[in-house]
Amino acid sequence: MIRDITIGQYYPTDSVIHRLDPRVKLASTMLFLISLFLTESIVGYVFAGAALLAVIRISRIPFKYIVRGLKAVVILLFISVSFNLFLTPGEEIFRLGFLKVTREGLRTALYMAVRLIYLIIGSSLMTLTTTPNQLTDGLEKSLGFLNKVHVPVHEIAMMMSIALRFIPILIEETDKIMKAQMARGADFDTGNLMQRARAMVPILVPLFISAFRRAADLAQAMEARCYHGGAGRTKLKPLRYERRDYIAYLLVALYLVVMVVTRWL
Amino acid sequence: MKIIDAVHVFFDYMRKDENDKIEEISPALSDMNLEIEKGSFVCVLGHNGSGKSTFAKMVNGLLLPREGSVYVADMDTADDELLIKIRETAGMVFQNPDNQIIGNIVEEDVAFGPENIGVPTAEIRDRVDEALEAVNMTKYKDRSPGKLSGGQKQRVAIAGVMAMKPECIILDEPTAMLDPKGRKDVIRTVRELNKRDGITIVLITHYMEEAVDADRVVVMDGGRVVMDGTPREIFSRVEELKALRLDVPQITELAYELRKAGMPVPCGILRKEELEEVIMELLFEGDKGSCDSTDTDGTEPDLGTDGTEPDLGTDRPEQDLDTDREDKSEGACQ
Numbered sequence: 001m002i003r004d005i006t007i008g009q010y011y012p013t014d015s016v017i018h019r020l021d022p023r024v025k026l027a028s029t030m031l032f033l034i035s036l037f038l039t040e041s042i043v044g045y046v047f048a049g050a051a052l053l054a055v056i057r058i059s060r061i062p063f064k065y066i067v068r069g070l071k072a073v074v075i076l077l078f079i080s081v082s083f084n085l086f087l088t089p090g091e092e093i094f095r096l097g098f099l100k101v102t103r104e105g106l107r108t109a110l111y112m113a114v115r116l117i118y119l120i121i122g123s124s125l126m127t128l129t130t131t132p133n134q135l136t137d138g139l140e141k142s143l144g145f146l147n148k149v150h151v152p153v154h155e156i157a158m159m160m161s162i163a164l165r166f167i168p169i170l171i172e173e174t175d176k177i178m179k180a181q182m183a184r185g186a187d188f189d190t191g192n193l194m195q196r197a198r199a200m201v202p203i204l205v206p207l208f209i210s211a212f213r214r215a216a217d218l219a220q221a222m223e224a225r226c227y228h229g230g231a232g233r234t235k236l237k238p239l240r241y242e243r244r245d246y247i248a249y250l251l252v253a254l255y256l257v258v259m260v261v262t263r264w265l
Numbered sequence: 266m267k268i269i270d271a272v273h274v275f276f277d278y279m280r281k282d283e284n285d286k287i288e289e290i291s292p293a294l295s296d297m298n299l300e301i302e303k304g305s306f307v308c309v310l311g312h313n314g315s316g317k318s319t320f321a322k323m324v325n326g327l328l329l330p331r332e333g334s335v336y337v338a339d340m341d342t343a344d345d346e347l348l349i350k351i352r353e354t355a356g357m358v359f360q361n362p363d364n365q366i367i368g369n370i371v372e373e374d375v376a377f378g379p380e381n382i383g384v385p386t387a388e389i390r391d392r393v394d395e396a397l398e399a400v401n402m403t404k405y406k407d408r409s410p411g412k413l414s415g416g417q418k419q420r421v422a423i424a425g426v427m428a429m430k431p432e433c434i435i436l437d438e439p440t441a442m443l444d445p446k447g448r449k450d451v452i453r454t455v456r457e458l459n460k461r462d463g464i465t466i467v468l469i470t471h472y473m474e475e476a477v478d479a480d481r482v483v484v485m486d487g488g489r490v491v492m493d494g495t496p497r498e499i500f501s502r503v504e505e506l507k508a509l510r511l512d513v514p515q516i517t518e519l520a521y522e523l524r525k526a527g528m529p530v531p532c533g534i535l536r537k538e539e540l541e542e543v544i545m546e547l548l549f550e551g552d553k554g555s556c557d558s559t560d561t562d563g564t565e566p567d568l569g570t571d572g573t574e575p576d577l578g579t580d581r582p583e584q585d586l587d588t589d590r591e592d593k594s595e596g597a598c599q
Contacts, residue, residue, distance in 0.1 A: 133369050165369050168411050214364050221365035224325050224357040225425060226349050226381040236376035236389045 009069075011128040017059040018129045021245045022138025028252045029126045035259040036115050036122075044262035045114050051255055052121060059129050069124045070117065077116055084109035136161045141239050154230025166214070173210060177203050268433050268465050269301040269324055269355070273333035276319055276488075293319040294330070294488040301467060303432065306459045308476035308496075309469045311485035312510045317469045320485070321437040324467070325357045338432060353382055356426030358436040362418035362443075371413075371421055372397065372406040378429040389428075396427035399462070400454050416447020420454055427458070433465035434458070441471060448472070473500075473514045477535045484509065501533035516540055 017025075036048060056063060070077075088105030095101070130138070140157035147153050178188065181202055188199050276294040279287050294316045301307050311317045322328040323335045326342040337355045340347045356378075359365045368374030372393050379389045397403045400420040410418055419439050426434055436455065440448040452475050458464045468475065476482050482499040484492035486509050492499055499506070500517045513521065520534035520543075528547065534540045 131369075133373070161369060162367065165367070165410075169363055217359065217361060217364035218367070220322075220327055221357075221359055222367060222377075224327060224352060224359075225367075225378040226352045226429070227377070228349065228381065232383045234380050234383050234386055234389065236373060236380060236386065236393065238386055 009127060010131050011061050011065065013060045015058060015060040015129070016244060017055065017125075019244070020129075020248055021239055021241055022130050022134040023142045023239060024241075024245045024248045025126050025130055026135075026138050026142060028248065029123055031252055031256060032122045033119055035256055036118055039259050039262045040111075041262050044259055045111070045118075047258055047262060048118055049114075052118060052125075055125060056121075059125065061125075061128055066121055066124065066128070070120060073116070073120055077113060080116065081109045081113050084112050132164045133161055136164075137237075137239060152230075154233070158230075162218070166211075169214075170207070170211060174203060174207055177206050266303045267300045268303040268338055269299070269467070270336040271297055271299045271320070271323065271333070272336070273298060274320075274323065274330040274335060275332040276316075276323070276328060276330055278319075292488055294323070297333075297485075297489045299483060299490055299493075301433075301465065303465055304459075304463045305480045306456070306466045306478070307468070307481045307483060308479035309467060309483045309485060310471075310473070310476060310511060315485040316488035317485050318437050319488075321357065321435045321467070321469055324355050324433075324435050326351050327357075349382060353429050354431055355433045355435060356429055356431040358419065358422050358426060358434065358439050360438045360441050362415050362422060365422050366410045366418060366425075369409060370406075371402065371408050371410055374410060374421060375406075375424045375428050378425055382429065392428045392430070393424075396424040399427050399458065400424045414447055415443045416450045419443065419447065419451045423451070423454060423458075427464075431464065433467065435467045435469070437469045438471060439468075440475065448475075473512050473517075477514055484511065496535055497533040500535060 032048075032052075039045065039048070056066060085101060085105050086099045088102055088108055090102035090104035092100050092102055093106065127135070136157045139160075140153055143151075143153050178186075182188070186199060186202060188196065190196075191199070274294050274297040275292070277290045277292045280289040280291075282288045297316065297320060299320070309317050309320070319328060323330060323342065324337060326337075326348050329343055335342045337351045340351050340354070342348070342351055366374050367377050375393045375396055376389050379392050384392065393406075394403070397406055400423050402417065402420050402424060405413060405417065405421075410421060413421065422439075423434070423436075434455070439455075440451050443451065455466055455468065456478060459466045468479065470476065476499075477496050479496055482492070482494060482496050483490055484499065484506070491509065492502065492505065500513050503513050503517070503521045506513055512518070514535060516537050516539075517534055520530045520540050524530045524532070530540070530543055530547075534543065
C-alpha cells in the first residue's frame, strides 16, 4: 500500500518537450502560471487552453493520463468553486435556502475553476516530462546567481537529488519494518486516531536509526570518491541550450504577449 | 614498488559522553605494519574487530592514524593537500551497495567521482563508458540503480571507482550482503581488473574461498598483522587460523581432516581439483599392489607417500581422542 506513493511522477516517452532543457520548462511553467492571472477575458482562457492542449499533443502524453492527475485535487477544486459561487456579493440570480448565487459569483467561480485546472495541468506537464534529476540540475543552474549571496545552491540541489534517490529505499524499509512488527503482533489498522498514531512510534524509531546510519555511510562513500562540495566540479551532462530551447523561449514570449493583449479585449 | 605502506600505525575509537569526556577507548589498530606491492592482489582476513575495516579507511584517508603513518604511492595520508590525490589513487568500495550509490541513474553514479575531481565533460563520458565496460555493466547504463541486484550494484560501485583511474582499489567486505551468484560476479570482476588492468586489489573479506586466488593473504588480529604469506602457506596453518577464530576454505578443511585421519594428503590444498588429483593418485597407489593392470598412468605421484606415512596415520586418530583439538599443534603443517 505504501509503495503506491509516487513523487515527481515522470512519464517516459521521447518528445520535443521531454528533450527541452529543464530550465526552459521551469521558466515556461512559471510564466504560464503568471499568465493565467494576467487575463480576465474568455478569449484569454480559450487561448491559454489551446496552448496547453498543443503542448500536451507535442509531449505525446495521453490526455487521459493527465486528466487522471486531476482526480487528486477534485476536493480542493470543489471547495474553492463553492466558496466563490455562494459568497461573492452582487446581483442575485437565484437562491437556495440561505445560499444565494450571484452573477459575479458564477463568473469568478467559473474563472477560478478554469485557472486551477490549467494550473494543475500546466505544472504536472512539467514533472511528467522532466526527470527529477534534470529538474534539480535545472534549479541548480538557474538559481546559481544566489551563490553570490551565500546560498549554497549546489549543496541544496545535491541534497534534493540524494533525497529523491533514497525515497524508494526508505519506503521499502518502512514496509519491511511494518511487516516485522506485524509479525510480532503489532496492530496498525484499528483504534482511534490517537491509538493509531501511537502505533507508528515503533516504526519511526528504527526507521530513523537506519536512515541516520545510511546517511553516515553515504557521506563516507561520497568523501571516498573525492566529493568536496560544488567548487571545481564538472558534469557528465552539463546543461547547454540548443536551438529548440531558444525556439521554445520565443514561443513562450509570443504566448505571453497574446495573453497580455487579451486583457483589453 | 610499493603502493601502500603502513608504518607503526596506531588508532583508537573513542566513545564520548555528553560533556565530551572520554568514556571508553577501544584500540582498533596497534602497531600495524603492512606493505603492499603495486599490481598485487592481497586478501586481508580477520574476524570482527580485528581492525581490518579500520585499516581500509586509513588507506583512503577517511581515518587518520593517531600514531605512525600511512603512505599511498609515497603520499602521506595525513597531508591535507594530498587528500584528493590519494583518494583518486586508492579508491574504495564499501559493504552496503545501497549506501554508496549516489546517482539516480547508473551512468550518473559512475560519473560522480570524475565530476568531483573536475575532469572535462568529454573525458568523463569516455571514462564512464570504459569503466562500465570493465565491469561488464554497459547495458545497464541507463537504468535506475534501485532496480539492479546486489551484485550488479556492487559492480556499479566498482565502476564508480574505476572511472577515477585508480592504481589501487580497496574493497571492504564487498560481498558480505550478496547472494552466491552476486558474490561470484564481483570477485570475478575484481580479479579481471587485477590481471587485465594491473590494478592493485586489497580485498577485505570473511569468505575464505575468496582468498584462495589472491597473490598474498594477510591475517589480522587485535589491530595488527599476525600472519602474512601466500594462500597456500597461510591455509596450511589450520590450527593457528582456528585459534584466531577463522575458518579455512572447505576443501582445505577436508584435506586437513583427511590428513589427520591418516591419509597422506599434503598441506595447504586450496582447490577441489587438487584434492581430487591427490585422492585419485592415492587410490591408484592402493590398487597397484593388488592389480597392476589398472596403473596405466605409469608416473609416480610426486606427492609424498613414503613408507613412514601410513604408520604415522594409524596412531594419529587415537591421539586425537584424548587431546584437545584446539591446542593440538602436531597435526598442523608448520
